[in-house]
Amino acid sequence: MKLLLKKIPWLIGTLLAVSFFTFMLVSLLPGDPAVMILGAGGVSPEAVAALREELGLDRPLLVRYFEWLGNALSGDLGRSPMTGQAVMDAIMARLPVTVQLGVMAIVIALVLAIPLAMLSAYYAGSGLDRVISGAGFALMSVPGFMMAIFLILIFAVNLGWFPATGWIPVSVSPGANLRSALLPALSLAMIELALYMRLLRTDLIGTLQQDFIMLARAKGLPSWRIMLHHALKPSSFSLLTVVGLQLGGVISGAIIVEEIFALPGVGRLLYQSILQRDLLMVQGIVLFIATAYVLVNFLVDMCYSLLDPRVRYSD
């Protein structure tokens, strides 16, 4: 609780700085949004000036920032001048897709990484360990988009098991939804898998050398029990932190994967808005993603101290 009180001002400060940075970055972009909305050629300066006033672009930057921030706090990120849609509504409509994709990717990565890392660490130095670690190493050299393309090639084009592109909402059919989400989630999961595996293997090897493992062995506990109950838990703290930190990687990957698989998610919305130079939309999405990312990492930090008493008392 004390830790929480100490961390809250830091959290608020970070969020403020993030919002300011986002605002400045997009506000300082070259090109007048008013000119862009009206079209570049043959518009009278009066029309541009009128639109600038309507959009509030004629007022000082700082005033606009605080107004924008105030609106953002009440959930209003403005309205896209291109599509006329409210930015918040656009994000909320697409958020379930991205969240489902991210959660599926992390779950798949963990489900594969934990047993593989346990095998690798238990038989450290053996042929099996070398094969697993080598595969993980190779996997780290494959960019997400490359993984996505070759998963499409194998499972959609050649085998035809899964659709190559498109998204079917859960409300239509849960089975078809999973089928359409599996390949994108798998391409995201593969990169995370390699990172998680490498980290957990190193951690487990360290844990396995400790005295309490020796004691468990001396008590005659079976190996699987030692691995699951005694070794995995102390090794999973740093895994948890990395899962949180890697969320940025998952979000980045989602932008590319959603574009490749034509999924109606937040990442694709951001990418399309950048291509169309829909700056207000870009600003809103960047702020939304960064805020979510900071908040989740904050929660992970808190969980970390709940799980590990050493962190709780040292701070």
Add this chain to the structure above:
Amino acid sequence: MTLPAEKTKPNQQPHIPSRAQNFARALQQVFGRGFGPGFWLCVLWLLVVILAAVFANWLPLRDPLDPVIANRLSAPLTSNVLGADGLGRDILSRLVHGSRVSVVISLTAVSIGMLIGGSLGVMAGYFRGNFERGVMAVLDIILAFPWLVLLLALVTFIGQSLFAIAVAIGFLWIPAYARVARANTLAVVQREYVLAARALGASTQRILLREVLPNVILPVLAYGLVAMGLVIIVESALAFLGLSVEAPQPTWGGMIAEGKRHLATAVHVALVPSITMFLTVLSLNFVGDRLRSHFDVKESNL
């Protein structure tokens, strides 16, 4: 059983190694043992990529931009050595010219990250106090953005020239390098030789450049090759989205994006650049990893 040469010929003058021999022995000590053929294969591949990038214009290759309609999507080893893409352009030539983008951007971006991040980290670790707190806070803010989100925002902001892309990607590396440099500086500053230099009245500049920097630079450099591999991945992702260096210039990521359209009919258009890039990134990771662990061992022996 063979004995060392000196012992079998006792009447000979004691052998004093020349400077060149000393150097050769030092090289052998650093690089000779423990690397194995895989390491050298990776080094060889990286040399091939670098040479291809440097000499792209003088190599006997077809024009990477010339569309030959007759060769459209032709398979490897037919009309073109590595086949042709959807417009009939030679894939080998495009790969070689595309390697320029990867090599130039990875070198520039990592240098930018290393120079700016490294010096910020060293100064933060040395001066401590409010300066350190300020630097770390700014880095935390940069890290609060998922990398591709930040990169897309930066690229929209500063444009898509080769240099702009390199700067934008280099910017992403500042926090990582600053952290590595700061952590190492914090450890070095407490060592006796820094205290001794300070007691002798050395200036701050001298302590930083002569005492701290030489001991921080190795771990920072060791990180460089792995970082370059990641930069290549990041650049290709950007190119894949069509937001890296603009159109006529071939890039590996752009070639893979082009190949995606022909997955069902001509796999090689995507496969060939993918394999090239995979081998390059794998080599960088492998060599970087080996060098890092190698130098770590050396340091612990000191």
